[in-house]
Amino acid sequence: GAGVSQSPSNKVTEKGKDVELRCDPISGHTALYWYRQSLGQGLEFLIYFQGNSAPDKSGLPSDRFSAERTGGSVSTLTIQRTQQEDSAVYLCASSSHLGGTEAFFGQGTRLTVV
Amino acid sequence: AQSVTQLGSHVSVSEGALVLLRCNYSSSVPPYLFWYVQYPNQGLQLLLKYTSAATLVKGINGFEAEFKKSETSFHLTKPSAHMRDAAEYFCAAHGSGNTGKLIFGQGTTLQVKP
Numbered sequence: 001g002a003g004v005s006q007s008p009s010n011k012v013t014e015k016g017k018d019v020e021l022r023c024d025p026i027s028g029h030t031a032l033y034w035y036r037q038s039l040g041q042g043l044e045f046l047i048y049f050q051g052n053s054a055p056d057k058s059g060l061p062s063d064r065f066s067a068e069r070t071g072g073s074v075s076t077l078t079i080q081r082t083q084q085e086d087s088a089v090y091l092c093a094s095s096s097h098l099g100g101t102e103a104f105f106g107q108g109t110r111l112t113v114v
Numbered sequence: 115a116q117s118v119t120q121l122g123s124h125v126s127v128s129e130g131a132l133v134l135l136r137c138n139y140s141s142s143v144p145p146y147l148f149w150y151v152q153y154p155n156q157g158l159q160l161l162l163k164y165t166s167a168a169t170l171v172k173g174i175n176g177f178e179a180e181f182k183k184s185e186t187s188f189h190l191t192k193p194s195a196h197m198r199d200a201a202e203y204f205c206a207a208h209g210s211g212n213t214g215k216l217i218f219g220q221g222t223t224l225q226v227k228p
Contacts, residue, residue, distance in 0.1 A: 042220035056215050103216055105158040
């Protein structure tokens with residue numbers, strides 16, 4: 001596609017429910033990142049994919065968070081048993097390869113847990 | 115571990131004044147460095163990047179940044195601020211080699227006063 005696409009753009013969910021956030025990277029981009037941006041905070045790294053594997057998932061806050069990537073393309077970030085502190089904007093980015101190549105960001109999914 | 119520090123979470127300048135946003139990185143190996151801008155309710159957009167080709171890097175919208183290895187800095191400047199420059203600015207570092215992780219600073223909100 002022309003850019004990184006994330007869906008949904010907004011999600012309101014009840015505490016305790018599971019949510020799935022989707023990211024469609026730019027076609028051909030092998031690297032894919034998930035970040036979380038909370039109000040007044042910077043970008044918190046969650047997980048990074050190279051192809052379908054995740055060499056670095058050190059930023060996932062707890063075992064309620066998981067992510068997968070299939071076909072070297074679409075990625076899904078799943079949050080189980082959502083808590084109010086999970087409310088944030090979840091950003092996805094992709095890049096063509098490691099080192100020196102900028103990451104292109106999607107518009108983000110704004111998650112609100114009520 | 116690699117880290118990025120942005121000094122000053124908020125910077126306020128008058129229209130027409132010099133903009134200086136500070137960024138320092140911590141890395142044993144000079145990384146690839148980036149500045150991104152995030153306008154209100156929008157995704158992140160690349161301003162400029164350093165990839166060792168030149169220490170002074172020019173970006174979009176009149177911004178530039180200078181890589182100083184001795185100071186481990188990559189400060190962002192613009193000679194004359196415009197109202198449209200009001201946004202949040204993020205410095206980011208990507209380690210050379212197969213590290214995979216793009217690390218962001220906490221961000222600096224730039225306010226431009228008329």
